[in-house]
Amino acid sequence: MTIEKMLEGAATLAIAGHERPDGDCIGSCMGLYLYLKRNMPELAVDVFLEEPQEVFSYIQDLDKVQTVYDPEKSYDIFLTLDVSSLERVGVAGGYREKAVKTICIDHHITNPGIGMINVIDAEASSSCEVLYDLLDHKKIDKAIAEALYTGIIHDTGVFQYVNTRPQTMKIAAELIEKGINFSWIIEHSFYEKSHSQERILGRVLERSRLYLDGAVIVGVAHKEDMEEFGIAAKEMDGVVSQLRLTKGIRVAVLLYPVSESGYKVSLRAKGEVDVSEVAGVFGGGGHVQAAGCSINGTAQEATELLLDELKKKL
Ligand SMILES: [Mn+2]
Structure with missing residues (x-):
């Protein structure tokens, strides 16, 4: 399965994360957003997240994130990332009801399968890891890699928690090969506190x-x-x-x-x-x-x- 196949035929897409988005939620939503902007330019994509924390502002296009629901608008496909249940769909929930197709990409063991199409891998460290499997790795550039790497380090506690598997490290290695400043991302987005x-x-x-x-x-x-x-x-x-x-x-x-x-x-x-x-x-x-x-x-x-x-x- 590839993301291109899953989105085939759609003209508009809303990507949505969960309320109080964390690093994995923001990283996966933005990683997909950037990937589609580059590689499916004919698709009109919007990304919805509650006000992301300042600390993630190095992620490209984070200022393009939309934070309010517009009842006049609708999308062909509504795609959630890192959202474990319908109650956790944040600001964009209203678009879900109007969408022709809903897609859920996640790694929460408690996710009952909230989309018409579900890609849920509870063994994966993060939603970014699940998403990575659906992308053409050659088409991942540095900015996309920064977003995905952010999600992986946040959900694994910088590769410490038991959800870290060999596959997680292989993906991280491939993302590092894209030229990201991984050391800065870890310190700035994970450890540094006000x-x-x-x-x-x-x-x-x-x-x-x-x-x-x-x-x-x-x-x-x-x-x-x-x-x-x-x-x-x-x-x-x-x-x-x-x-x-x-x-x-x-x-x-x-x-x-x-x-x-x-x-x-x-x-x-x-x-x-x-x-x-x-x-x-x-x-x-x-x-x-x-x-x-x-x-x-x-x-x-x-x-x-x-x-x-x-x-x-x-
Ligand atoms: Mn997650």
């Missing part, structure tokens, strides 16, 4: 608590903390990864407010606990070792609900 992000990380770590005989660490950022440091929800990347590094724990939990009524929950596992199942209990999803959901109520209530579920898994 001072405000470092300070909220410090506060969450200091306040974190261990539960279930030290098997679970829970960190909480409250609305007041977010305001004090001027931090947006999308800037909380990395906090849960730091919690996960705590010696002896099996699951790390981060709670941070995304609405007036509740908390976004990020779950990370070490070892064999399947946190996508725990997230699923609360209407979320994700991967075996990295998943998320939202829970209404106070942080205390959310923590208790999560611990009840985690207890069954540990």
Whole structure:
């Protein structure tokens, strides 16, 4: 299967990622967008993403991203990348209903197959890796390679997590051969944090608590903390990864407010606990070792609900 075949006959295409897009979501959406701009110029392509983080602005044409739904418009094909469920389709959801054909390209184990055509590989490290398989590698230029490489390093934690497979490294090698500054991309988009992000990380770590005989660490950022440091929800990347590094724990939990009524929950596992199942209990999803959901109520209530579920898994 090639992307050219999947899009054959269409005149217009909308590419859409998930709400609060991460590096893999942005990298795969932009990688495909750039690829089609170059290689299928007759196809009118728009890409829809919620306001991407500033840190990804090195990705070519990120300023072409559209962030609002226009009810007057429609597209022949609606293609989602890295979107695990219909509830997670962000701003562009309205186009999906009007599209003649829907395509889903993803790597989430919990994805039920939300497109008419589905290319879902739960063994792949990232949506960028799934997408790479559908592209003609000769037609990938440096800018496309930068977008795809970004997605791979973000979803593998720079080739650290167990979702990294030999194929992932082979693809990364081929992308490096396109002349990208991989070292800069890793430092700038993955490790580097603003001072405000470092300070909220410090506060969450200091306040974190261990539960279930030290098997679970829970960190909480409250609305007041977010305001004090001027931090947006999308800037909380990395906090849960730091919690996960705590010696002896099996699951790390981060709670941070995304609405007036509740908390976004990020779950990370070490070892064999399947946190996508725990997230699923609360209407979320994700991967075996990295998943998320939202829970209404106070942080205390959310923590208790999560611990009840985690207890069954540990
Ligand atoms: Mn992903």
